[in-house]
Amino acid sequence: MADRLDSSHGSTRALPRAADAPLRLSILGATGSIGTSTLDLVGRNPDKYEVVALTAQCNVDRLAELAITHRAKVAVVGDETHYEALKARLSGTxxxxxxxxxxxxxxxxxxxxxxxxxxxxxxxLRPTFAAARQGSRVALANKECLVSAGEIFTQHVHQNGAELLPVDSEHSAAFQAIGRTPAKSIEKIILTASGGPFRTFDKERLGRVTPEEALKHPNWSMGAKVTIDSATLMNKGLELIEAFHLFPVGPHQLEAIVHPQSVVHCLVMLEDGSVMAQLSQPDMRTPIALALAWPERLATPVSRLDLITLKTLSFEAPDTDRFPALAIAIEALHRGGAAPAVLNAANEIAVTAFLEKKIGFLEIARTVAACLEKAEARGLLKGVDTLDGVLAVDEEARRMARLLLPV
Ligand SMILES: NC(=O)c1ccc[n+]([C@@H]2O[C@H](COP(=O)([O-])OP(=O)(O)OC[C@H]3O[C@@H](n4cnc5c(N)ncnc54)[C@H](OP(=O)(O)O)[C@@H]3O)[C@@H](O)[C@H]2O)c1
Incomplete structure (x- = not known):
């Protein structure tokens, strides 16, 4: 695919602003984990960034606080019932x-x-598509956009002359490791997974894990949804689908490997036997800094890697018997069409149900697999070629997934 990423793109595209002017930055999801880490970097570099818009869904207090601190021009809350509260908090600012x-x-x-x-x-999805419409840089953390609407989104980015920079640490690593390597020389892209908090648990123990335990990620500090996805390994499956749309490789050239230290984020194997990797501490400020500053670099306070103290970097094969979500996602990647959109929608419903203690940990993957089966039987997995089509599939898959949950 011509519009998939290689890191030479970023070095040739000029941003439409004077070299010394601050970068005008908007953050969709400013109150979340990625949003907060992004604003941490902005706060450390006030001369480099000018905050335009900040958005949240309902966390008005935090949104208003961030908007005031970073002198945003506009603050938007998704849930309209919070409008008066937001207006009051921002009055006079x-x-x-x-x-x-x-x-x-x-x-x-x-x-x-x-x-x-x-x-x-x-x-x-809709806000990210809207962001790409203005033809600027989109720093993409919302992996669901590529999972559910990959080809439509990459085409949309291309047609609007926007520039896509991955924020997910593994994809940021792949972007850097690939550099100017021609597509034909890439044999394989291997994304690493920490294995989550239950890496060593047997199935019986996995059946008893609680949301509180699942929310304690050993290495990364992230929002609730992605933390649960990391525990089931669904996150790695979603990331393989994301990588398929970002980089010039086929599904059979994408693999996941468990690496408990979360220091090597991705390995790119080349036809001459070289393996390119990017290493850094598990702190999202490093890939966020790259997405903001590329092709330059932005200094971050992230603690520096000390391999001598670290001593060991270990790797193991993922166990898809104990963590079937990864295999289900890989199957959806190979199946193509609307399968990844159904996978994502069913997973969002199942993760919410798990967090609300309506289903157990192992039921997350079972619900997703059952939903994909039903969708296949109903002919819902055929490809769709518009964003509205994807959103219709997403809605129907959510309805089907809810029917699979206990009442
Ligand atoms: N966190 C990480 O380290 C990490 C790493 C790689 C990729 N990602 C990806 O980055 C994205 C964000 O993850 P996160 O961990 O930062 O999530 P998060 O902490 O849960 O934050 C989500 C943000 O989205 C807002 N939001 C929630 N529902 C919304 C809706 N219906 N409409 C509009 N805004 C809504 C939230 O607002 P409120 O605060 O008001 O609810 C919040 O600002 C996800 O796609 C995730 O997979 C995250």
């Missing part, structure tokens, strides 16, 4: 307040040099 899903899309279209797309889940 000169910051515009807005509310509703359409207002989030409008915020994504506010002129900016870079939009950090960090809304969690398929809710991020």
């Amino acid at each position: 000169g910051i515009r307040a807005a509310a509703g899903a359409a207002a989030i899309e409008a915020a994504a279209e506010e002129p900016a040099d870079c939009i950090m797309a960090a809304i969690v889940g398929a809710a991020g």
Whole structure:
């Protein structure tokens, strides 16, 4: 695919601003884990960034606080019932307040040099598409956009002349490791997974894990949804689908490997026998900094890697018997069409049900697999070629997944 990434793209595309002007930055999902890490870097480099729009879904207090601290031009809350509260918090600051899903899309279209797309889940699709429409840089954390609407989204980015920079640490690593390597020389891209908090648990123990235990990731500090996805290994499956749309490789050239230290983020194997890797501490500020500053680098306070103290970097094969979500996602990647969109929607419903203690940990993957089976039987996995089509599949898959849950 011509519009998939290699890191030479970023070095040739000029951003539409004077070299010494601050980068106009909007953050969709500003109150979340990625949003907060992004604003941490902005706060450390006030002369380099000018915050345009910040959005959240309902966390008005945090949104208002961030908007005031970073002197945003506009703050948007998705849930309209919070509009009056946001307006009151921002009164007298000169910051515009807005509310509703359409207002989030409008915020994504506010002129900016870079939009950090960090809304969690398929809710991020429309705003991320809107962000790409202005033809600037999209720093993509919302992996669901590529999972559910991969080809449509990459085409949309291409048609609008936007620039896509991955934020997920593994994809940021692959982007750097590939560099200018021609597609034909890439044999394999291997994404690493920490294995999550239950890497060593047997099935019986996995059946008893609680949301509280699952939310304690050993290496990364992330939002609830992606933390649960890391524990089931669904996250790695979603990332393989994401990688398929970002890089010029086929599904059979993508693999996942468990690496408990989360220091090597990705391995790219080349036809001459070289293996290119990127290493860093598991701190999202490193890949976020790259997505903001590329082709330059931004200094971060992330602690420096000390391999002598670390001593060991270990790797093992993922166990898809204990963690079937990874195999289900890989199957959806190979199946193509709307299978990844159904996978993602069913997974979002199942993860919410697990967090609400309606189903057990092992039921997450079972629900997703059952939903994909039902969708296949109903002919729902055929490819769709519009965003509205993807969102219709997403909605129907959510309905089907809910029916699979205990009442
Ligand atoms: N966290 C990580 O380290 C990490 C790493 C790689 C990739 N990612 C990806 O980055 C994305 C964000 O992850 P996260 O961990 O930062 O999530 P998070 O901490 O849960 O934050 C999600 C953000 O999205 C907003 N939001 C939630 N539902 C929304 C909706 N329906 N409409 C509009 N906004 C909504 C939230 O607002 P409220 O606060 O008001 O709810 C919050 O600002 C996900 O796609 C994830 O897979 C995350």
